[in-house]
Amino acid sequence: MAKRVGIEVSLAVSHAVQLARAEAIAAYPITPQTHIVEHLSSLVANGDLEAEFINVESEHSAISACIGTSAAGARTYTATSSQGLALMHEILFIASAMRFPIVMAVANRALSGPLSIWNDHSDIMGARDIGWIQVFVENGQEAFDHSIMAFKIAEHRRVLLPMIVNLDGFILSHVVEALEFADQDTVDRFLPSYSPWHHLDPKKPVTMGAFGMPEIFAEFKMKHQVTLMNSYDQIMKVWQEWGQLTGRDYHPVEHYKTEGAKVLLLTMGCLSEVAEIAVDELRSAGESVGLLKLRLWRPFPFAALREAINGAELVIVCDRALSVGGVGGPVLAEVRSVLYPMASRPKVLGYIIGLGGRDVPPEAFKEIFSQAQAEAEQEPSEEFYMYGVRG
Amino acid sequence: MLEIRFHGRGGQGAVTSVELLALAAIEEGKFAQGFPSFGPERRGAPVLAFLRIDDHHIRLRCKIAQPDVVTILDPSLIRIQKPAADLKTNGIIVLNTNKSLAEARQEYGFKHTLALVDANHIAREVLGVLIVNTTMLGALIKATGVVKVDSLEHPLRERFGPMAAKNFAALKAAYEKTVVEEARP
Amino acid sequence: MTKPLEDFTWQEIELGGILREPGSARDYKVGDWKSQHPVWTKSHCIRCGICWTVCPEGAIIEEEGGYFDVNLDYCKGCGICARECVTGCISMVTEEE
Structure with a gap:
């Protein structure tokens, strides 16, 4: 029992x-x-x-x-x-x-x-x-x-x-x-x-x-x-x-309120449940947003991720690591690369968040959501974004 | 959801307090998170410990920014940590002191609901040592009703074995002796 | 080795790259690394077996009567046997001679 x-x-x-x-x-x-x-x-x-x-x-x-x-x-x-x-x-x-x-x-x-x-x-x-x-x-x-x-x-x-x-x-x-x-x-x-x-x-x-x-x-x-x-x-x-x-089901890419979502946040680990709270609040405010939680990192779940995109226009990848001098976060790099061959692919923007124990409350995701939407409407100003860094 | 922050010094058992209370809440069928302020452990240094209790699975993984309750194990921390600064307006301060309500309000400028107990005295009498973490749980329960007193018995036994009975007695004594006064804005 | 390495497909690689055939290093004849090899003067040999003990390749073999010789397939020509021989009965002879 x-x-x-x-x-x-x-x-x-x-x-x-x-x-x-x-x-x-x-x-x-x-x-x-x-x-x-x-x-x-x-x-x-x-x-x-x-x-x-x-x-x-x-x-x-x-x-x-x-x-x-x-x-x-x-x-x-x-x-x-x-x-x-x-x-x-x-x-x-x-x-x-x-x-x-x-x-x-x-x-x-x-x-x-x-x-x-x-x-x-x-x-x-x-x-x-x-x-x-x-x-x-x-x-x-x-x-x-x-x-x-x-x-x-x-x-x-x-x-x-x-x-x-x-x-x-x-x-x-x-x-x-x-x-x-x-x-x-x-x-x-x-x-x-x-x-x-x-x-x-x-x-x-x-x-x-x-x-x-x-x-x-x-x-x-x-x-x-x-x-x-x-x-x-x-x-x-x-x-x-x-x-x-x-009774506890696990999937390589897990979906949270993704039905019909135009914008998808993508997170890994403990960021995910915090991001769920932000998605709840954004959804109640009428925003078309959902969350993908990448559980399986190796082997990379190619098909499951492509399927999960399901017509979304913008994917916001939140990385908890920085590839210094590289393309931003490792998850961003891989997600973008996996989605590239899709006939109609979403825009993919990357945010680095929660480095070295920096606290990540749900508000952080709400802020990232609105920043990313503004960036996606124009030519993005950066290759990726360091969220919440002063200066 | 109820969010409680403990203010203590390294070695005073603030982390043990939140763990015991989390276990008691979970035994009651609730959900809880008990965790320390993450980092190196330093005896005597001011430390924080955090507790969340809810009826549902808790998804937050961040610090408690605006607590509902602050529990102060050591009044000498009030000037250093300013525990009431970010407390919700309808929040509760649970304080270990030998002062009266009026004296404490005047001394520390507290306006929130205030619960006082002389935990040092109880700990000395009942435990024979000046460690107030379990004693202060009695005061916290009196002020908030967050769990039943009896729910602590099993977690205390698991944690302290033969010393559990004394700790439980100190907790119950504090529960009896704690005085609570509504907010004085 | 059942066939040359360059004939193996990836599907044929053993799990974890293990080699199931014990002693497969015997297939590697290192004898052609040498520029000289040991020769025993039997009349001076006291059959002490020091050469057999010190040979790093295990290439020295004991013959009938307790004398020693070398398996040239595995001798690398290092000369340790000659250096350590108690009576000096081993001389290193270059390959051409």
């Missing part, structure tokens, strides 16, 4: 990992991810989770140890944030290329400098191309659900790729809120134990991590690309199955 509880979201994530019966965890604490691994560490120490908790001296070692435990055939979990994710960087590519279904939470936080421990998406946007499956969540319930579902997706025989669950640091990770826990029986039935397709076994020796000569490297990458794109079907299946069990 499902149980309604009040709990800090970080601890709810740890509990999800406990219910998923993770067998190996290697992690290094970093704000604002700390509470997740701290709690997992005590669950293991108290005998409430039968797993190896490997203490390491850095995130580089954490993810390297995860590759080791995954190679040994264990269900493997880790979590990090910001500089920690950056320190993992080179190994992240190796984990996905070697096809190890490690699950990782990233409590999204700005990358320094200036030194910042607060929330934005610049950490994960720097790790866009690591070849992992990536989702974003909006609230504690979603953080819990996706932390369980991620194992089932990642470990499927036709997927076998690592997966990141992105949750906003502090504004989500550190909030005590209400959510529904699934019970152990339900999770056990949903998520069978992990039986690795390939693992280290002295009786059946294999070579892992061999050279990819120039004659073979591109073919290798093609296989990775096709596998990651094809993981979409399995992601849909797992989300549907969880939806049937819990």
Whole structure:
């Protein structure tokens, strides 16, 4: 039976990992991810989770140890944030290329400098191309659900790729809120134990991590690309199955009041529910506006996004990260690129918002909505806009 | 939706207060968010903690700009943080002080509805230590009725184990002794 | 290796790029890297096996009677065996000779 509880979201994530019966965890604490691994560490120490908790001296070692435990055939979990994710960087590519279904939470936080421990998406946007499956969540319930579902997706025989669950640091990770826990029986039935397709076994020796000569490297990458794109079907299946069990449905691109909307806001993560409030208020004021929430970031949901546009004239992409010297925000760049081939495509404008822990109240979206409409009526004055920056 | 802000100092348990109250509200079937002012934790430094309670799922992920209630654990913070400055006109101030209502209004210039309790005294008597976070919850509940007193019992037990009974006793004592006076605009 | 690398399509790449055939490095004959190779003067050899121990390629083989020789398919000609030989019975001979 499902149980309604009040709990800090970080601890709810740890509990999800406990219910998923993770067998190996290697992690290094970093704000604002700390509470997740701290709690997992005590669950293991108290005998409430039968797993190896490997203490390491850095995130580089954490993810390297995860590759080791995954190679040994264990269900493997880790979590990090910001500089920690950056320190993992080179190994992240190796984990996905070697096809190890490690699950990782990233409590999204700005990358320094200036030194910042607060929330934005610049950490994960720097790790866009690591070849992992990536989702974003909006609230504690979603953080819990996706932390369980991620194992089932990642470990499927036709997927076998690592997966990141992105949750906003502090504004989500550190909030005590209400959510529904699934019970152990339900999770056990949903998520069978992990039986690795390939693992280290002295009786059946294999070579892992061999050279990819120039004659073979591109073919290798093609296989990775096709596998990651094809993981979409399995992601849909797992989300549907969880939806049937819990009544909570998840989609790659989620719609909020988009019917007949001429203007669509597009957000990710915790920005989304705040933007919903703005859409409610704008709709009551008679504005033709809706909200698209991009949940699945990798593999990018091309078809679902194009379909979601559904005749809208203006799409306003709100990025929580800045590509300095580039086209603005990473989400803007990708959304524009995906919509470009459409026969009748909307205008796409980009706003950078909520950097380094800057508070984003619903009013921000209302202001962006009216600014963007004015900009769209003429030749836009900028390539993209930095919202709320003084000077 | 009710939005409450706690004013305390690092280590005084303001964050614990909002967490306990959030858990109590959730146990009553409501929805709540309890969260700290995000950042490094510094013992003794002025800190804020936030609480939202509603009958529906809460979608806000930002600070509380205009609280309905401010709870002040440590009166020495009034001059530093000016807790009443952005309080709604019909808002409530819950204050830990040994002053009378008239003295407190005169001293701090408070015009809002005011709830007072000498939490330091209760904490010393009942808990034997000068930590007022759970005691002040009694005053807050008296002033707002935001949750039932009994709803705190389980969260307190989960949090404090053998120390829960004393904390609950201090909370109830504060609930009894808190005086509330309507706004004096 | 079942076929040359350049004949593999992307569909044929093993999952995670693993190599299922143990000891496949045997296919890489590194013997043609060398410009010299070891030669033993058996009369001076005390069959101590130091050369066998120190060879980084494992290319030295023990023969009947406890004497040693080299598998030229894998000897890279580094000369460590000759340097470490207790009696100096190994000399490095250049390839042309």
